[in-house]
Amino acid sequence: MASGLDSYKFGSKNNWRRRIWNEAVKRLRGSGKKISECVVVYLPGPDNIDGEIATSKGFKPWNLYAVEIDKKRTNMLRSKKVNVINEDLNTVLTVWNAPEKIDFVFADFCGGITHNAIGLILNLLLSECFNEKAVVAVNLLRGRDSHYLKAYGFMLKDINKHRGLYFYRILMLFYCRLSASFQDLEPTKKLASKQITFLNKMTELWANPHSLEYKSKCGKATLVMDSLIFNWGSAVNFTNTDRKIFKNISHVKTPQKDNSVLNLTFDYNCDFSTIRRKIGASRAIHTMRRNGTI
Numbered sequence: 001m002a003s004g005l006d007s008y009k010f011g012s013k014n015n016w017r018r019r020i021w022n023e024a025v026k027r028l029r030g031s032g033k034k035i036s037e038c039v040v041v042y043l044p045g046p047d048n049i050d051g052e053i054a055t056s057k058g059f060k061p062w063n064l065y066a067v068e069i070d071k072k073r074t075n076m077l078r079s080k081k082v083n084v085i086n087e088d089l090n091t092v093l094t095v096w097n098a099p100e101k102i103d104f105v106f107a108d109f110c111g112g113i114t115h116n117a118i119g120l121i122l123n124l125l126l127s128e129c130f131n132e133k134a135v136v137a138v139n140l141l142r143g144r145d146s147h148y149l150k151a152y153g154f155m156l157k158d159i160n161k162h163r164g165l166y167f168y169r170i171l172m173l174f175y176c177r178l179s180a181s182f183q184d185l186e187p188t189k190k191l192a193s194k195q196i197t198f199l200n201k202m203t204e205l206w207a208n209p210h211s212l213e214y215k216s217k218c219g220k221a222t223l224v225m226d227s228l229i230f231n232w233g234s235a236v237n238f239t240n241t242d243r244k245i246f247k248n249i250s251h252v253k254t255p256q257k258d259n260s261v262l263n264l265t266f267d268y269n270c271d272f273s274t275i276r277r278k279i280g281a282s283r284a285i286h287t288m289r290r291n292g293t294i
Helices: 011-030 049-056 071-079 089-095 115-126 146-155 163-178 180-185 193-207 240-246 272-291
Strands: 040-042 064-067 102-111 130-141 210-218 221-232
Touching (some): 011 130, 011 221, 040 049, 040 089, 064 272, 089 115, 163 221
Antiparallel strands (some): 130 221, 210 221
């Protein structure tokens, strides 16, 4: 999940980053949470700027779980004393085994609507790792996701190109598909106006999403980055059977031209025991640092 950018240290992104953290703090406090007790999972990037901002906002270092899939970058971060889980973010969320639930997940993917974004959507719906009244932030690249948009495009025609809003629309449609309470709203190739009205109302009243965007340079190209931060948690209540069926989700298969992605088929090729050990090791380091033993 590494970014295509050489560095995250530039003005527009730094301003955006602080807006995201300020909004997260406001939402978490608004739901009655103490920032010093909130558990955060995030992608640190090469410089761990988000970790530094988080501690400046009152989050405790031992509650911050950085996740980085690239081994070389992981080693670099660890040399700077950053406690990193060397794994895919969605896989970590799928098999999360720490007793503490997650209050804020910050997924700065810097990619479009691809398997990373869809994997996060499925974890939001089906993983048991999130606390009630959790907050979620995503950052997505506008473009380079045409294959996925061919599968989901019929759901998105009434909204603009903002990938954060695309993300949330797909999340809501998957929610409707998986929840027995909304089987009459199962997505079809042509959404009825009442379905769109319902989804928009649910979005407004339930998650209160806040969208942002900024532009950045990558070589000669100008990239448009779309972000969304929203509330999540207690409103999703699937049955134990639902969770048992989907608890081993790791990666979403590439959608086919016939929109078979809507059937929610997955790969199950993770070594969950290894990932759980990585999470446990990260938590142990946090505990020792909190207790001053290392």
